Amino acid sequence: MDKKNLLEQFVQSVAKDKRTLEMFRYLVNNAYIRVVNYHNTNDRDIQRISREISYFSEHFVPVRVRDLDTFFETGKWPYEKPGLIPAVFEGYRSHFDIMREILDRYHFTGWFYIPAFFSEVPAEEQYDFCMNHRLRTRGEYMYPDGRIAMNGEEIARLSENHEICCHTGTHYEITEETTDEDMYREIVASKKKLEEYTGRPVDVFCWLAGEEYQYNKKAQKYLRMAGYKYVVSNLKIEKIV
Secondary structure: OOHHHHHHHHHHHHHOOHHHHHHHHHHHOOOOEEEEEEOOOOHHHHHHHHHHHHHHHHHOEEOOHHHHHHHHHHOOOOOOOOEEEEEEEOOEHHHHHHHHHHHHHOOOOOEEEEOOOHHHOOHHHHHHHHHHOOOOOOOOOOOOOOOOEOOHHHHHHHOOOOEEEEOOOOOOOOOOOOOHHHHHHHHHHHHHHHHHHHOOOOOEEOOHHHOOHHHOHHHHHHHHHHOOOEEEOOOOEEEOO
């Protein structure tokens, strides 16, 4: 098959999926910020993750919320290199023990998306909580005491060099049918809990499945009520206005 036919097949494949099409468009237009998602960073992943973060540190600059503030205010990216965000999801204990150490070694900033109330679940109940809340983990976990989630002290220490972001309160899928009480808990109260731990503002929210800001119009008032600045999705970083 010649290159022309291969290219046509590729374009047709990309065009079938809106998200893939948008992602491809952003890449070819030299998007200023890339995002790489991580989840449960177990000890078996240390070498691979170390290689990846080392590479990122050579070719990209780390991103802080203040960089987004500058970009949205001025319309200009303040660095010569593009930014990259290692987005670390779910608030696992291994993030503190493994991912934090690797990021700090290479002086790179991680964005940790944490279900705020996961940390409050008793250790002996955390595995069942994971199974019931779509949190991926193994039956034989790397910690003998059974604690899977970061605790409040670890989240506070993590916030000293990294961005703490809210990924709902209980890894909860918010829909148009979600009650106001549940929306308040998962969007507003969850932010307050993380801020209690860190003593710092939590400015970023992410839905389950990385949906965009427009995904749930009913929930938008709670995002504004809570005082978030940004919603980060799989394709966009959107400023809340």
